[in-house]
Amino acid sequence: LNYSNLWFGAWLSVFYCIKVASFTQSFFIWLKQRIARLMPWMLLASWLCSFIAAIPFAWDAYSVHDNFTAPRPLTNSSAMTTTRRDNLGLLILLCNAGIGMPLILCVVSSVLLIQSLWIHTRQMQNNASGFRDPSLEAHMKAIKSVCS
Secondary structure (H helix, E strand, O other): OHHHHHHHHHHHHHHHHHHHOOOOOHHHHHHHHHHHHHHHHHHHHHHHHHHHHHHHHHOOOOOOEEEEEEEOOOOOOOOEEEEEEEOHHHHHHHHHHHHHHHHHHHHHHHHHHHHHHHHHHHHHHHHOOOOOOHHHHHHHHHHHHHHO
């Protein structure tokens, strides 16, 4: 659930960026026209990625501490040895792999949204319109939503 929550937040950020930002690149325009149809498939794919990343944790394949205590052979019976097997490095790698892609998507889409707002604000200053622009308000609401 934690991974899927990160994915849903990242896709929301991407959705806001595509719907609100005004870029003129052909790929961006193509994506803007088809985002409503692509969104359910992106959510399904991210849910599957989250589920696949969670399978090893559900099977408890990566237990952090697996301690085994036994008496030492040929020594005093009160001396004990503890063998510890750590999979902490693999656990950290798997967690970072599950977190990395949604984080990258969210940061890139937020930066693009802020860049679009900056470009739009500069265009408004050049035009010097006295009324409040609806596109500026949409940018600000999207940025506030993504940040929250």
